[in-house]
Amino acid sequence: MNPNPTTTTFMLSSPSEPHQHLELESVREVPDSHAWPALDDHPTVYEPVPVVDLAGPDASVAHLARVCESWGAFQVTGHGIRSDLLERLESETRRLFALPMDQKLKAARPSNGISGYGLARISCFFSKLMWSEGFTISGSPLDHALKLWPDANPSRFCDVMQECSDEMKQVAGRVVRLMLLSMGLTPEEMKRAEEGTRVDQLSAVLQLNSYPPCPDPNRAMGLAAHTDSSLVTLLFQSGTSGLQLLRRQDQHGPARWVTVPPRPGALIVLAGDLLQILTNGRYKSVAHRAVVNRNHHRVSVAYICGPPPHHKLSPVGKPASPAPCLAYRAVSWADYLGLKAELFDKALASIMVAEDSRGDEGICC
Numbered sequence: 340m341n342p343n344p345t346t347t348t349f350m351l352s353s354p355s356e357p358h359q360h361l362e363l364e365s366v367r368e369v370p371d372s373h374a375w376p377a378l379d380d381h382p383t384v385y386e387p388v389p390v391v392d393l394a395g396p397d398a399s400v401a402h403l404a405r406v407c408e409s410w411g412a413f414q415v416t417g418h419g420i421r422s423d424l425l426e427r428l429e430s431e432t433r434r435l436f437a438l439p440m441d442q443k444l445k446a447a448r449p450s451n452g453i454s455g456y457g458l459a460r461i462s463c464f465f466s467k468l469m470w471s472e473g474f475t476i477s478g479s480p481l482d483h484a485l486k487l488w489p490d491a492n493p494s495r496f497c498d499v500m501q502e503c504s505d506e507m508k509q510v511a512g513r514v515v516r517l518m519l520l521s522m523g524l525t526p527e528e529m530k531r532a533e534e535g536t537r538v539d540q541l542s543a544v545l546q547l548n549s550y551p552p553c554p555d556p557n558r559a560m561g562l563a564a565h566t567d568s569s570l571v572t573l574l575f576q577s578g579t580s581g582l583q584l585l586r587r588q589d590q591h592g593p594a595r596w597v598t599v600p601p602r603p604g605a606l607i608v609l610a611g612d613l614l615q616i617l618t619n620g621r622y623k624s625v626a627h628r629a630v631v632n633r634n635h636h637r638v639s640v641a642y643i644c645g646p647p648p649h650h651k652l653s654p655v656g657k658p659a660s661p662a663p664c665l666a667y668r669a670v671s672w673a674d675y676l677g678l679k680a681e682l683f684d685k686a687l688a689s690i691m692v693a694e695d696s697r698g699d700e701g702i703c704c
């Protein structure tokens with residue numbers, strides 16, 4: 340799948356690209372560096388995005404199987420994360436992005452690193468820059484917080500990020516388990532699927548995103564279409580919409596963008612590439628993007644979660660139909676991230692096992 344026809348393998352000419360670290364909030368006109376030629380690659384339509392109440396009967400495995408197969412995403416309520424914690428998550432995220440650019444750049448993500456402040460990582464695959472800033476937290480955010488707020492107590496930021504990660508881990512663990520139960524696996528397959536995916540084993544990064552108001556939202560892109568590499572991503576979006584899911588009725592049907600309206604207290608679950616691999620193509624990862632708007636400064640926080648980085652995940656269950664024999668070779672998250680950084684939307688295809696060469700690692704059908 341190519342989630343966006345404007346994708347090229349264009350690399351930014353140099354790290355000192357003049358508009359790379361624009362103070363987007365003070366820009367009055369979208370510069371050419373940020374003007375996207377084709378935002379309307381598919382129509383944007385209204386469709387109600389499914390809601391799964393983890394505390395209610397919606398959390399039935401039959402319902403979940405249908406939702407995962409047909410959407411790869413849903414809103415989750417009844418997750419137990421207190422609304423005041425989510426409010427603090429939003430306000431700490433806003434406080435970070437409101438810092439002056441030179442302060443944020445003190446916590447810049449190193450070119451070969453995971454954590455820190457910077458442009459969307461996928462920027463290198465596109466010829467235009469995105470109307471957003473990101474901050475990735477992997478492990479403790481303390482070192483970064485000390486650089487961002489050298490004169491203040493960093494615990495306010497760190498505590499909220501840590502508490503949210505801990506809570507989101509519990510929710511992600513429940514969601515992954517329900518998804519696996521919904522596949523109707525044999526006890527042996529279920530045991531194999533749970534290796535590396537149990538709640539106590541999950542690992543994650545927290546991705547904070549900021550989308551300042553944009554003077555010409557029809558020409559700018561907040562975050563270009565992509566799938567996450569995770570098993571599942573839990574996304575918190577502030578009261579402003581912007582997240583869109585790429586949806587098809589069936590494999591060959593026309594694609595359209597569906598906006599996920601903010602729903603107070605809800606989190607959004609997005610199926611990632613590792614879930615597609617683990618479920619042998621049955622629960623596909625969902626392509627999504629973030630669009631911007633003229634008046635509101637939107638923020639979002641993604642809890643991008645998967646197995647321990649070096650745990651090798653291999654597919655379980657029957658290959659997805661109608662595709663005859665989708666199967667992937669076993670892969671660790673760490674190795675898959677390497678493929679994704681190199682191949683972007685071709686990473687999944689690169690680990691498909693050809694039908695005639697299925698051996699120990701692939702699933703025979």
Ligand SMILES: C=C1C[C@]23C[C@@]1(O)CC[C@H]2[C@@]12CCC[C@@](C)(C(=O)O1)[C@H]2[C@@H]3C(=O)O
Nearest residue numbers: 453460461475544546565567568569643679
């Ligand atoms: C663990 C990771 C997943 C991620 C790449 C990363 O190393 C850290 C940031 C993650 C993120 C967040 C925004 C979208 C995304 C595609 C990206 O470019 O960086 C994801 C990556 C991913 O899921 O592959």
Ligand SMILES: O=C(O)CCC(=O)C(=O)O
Nearest residue numbers: 546548581582629639641
């Ligand atoms: O901001 C959003 O709604 C999407 C964010 C996202 O896709 C990500 O962080 O991976």
Ligand SMILES: [Fe+2]
Nearest residue numbers: 565566567627
């Ligand atoms: Fe994403």
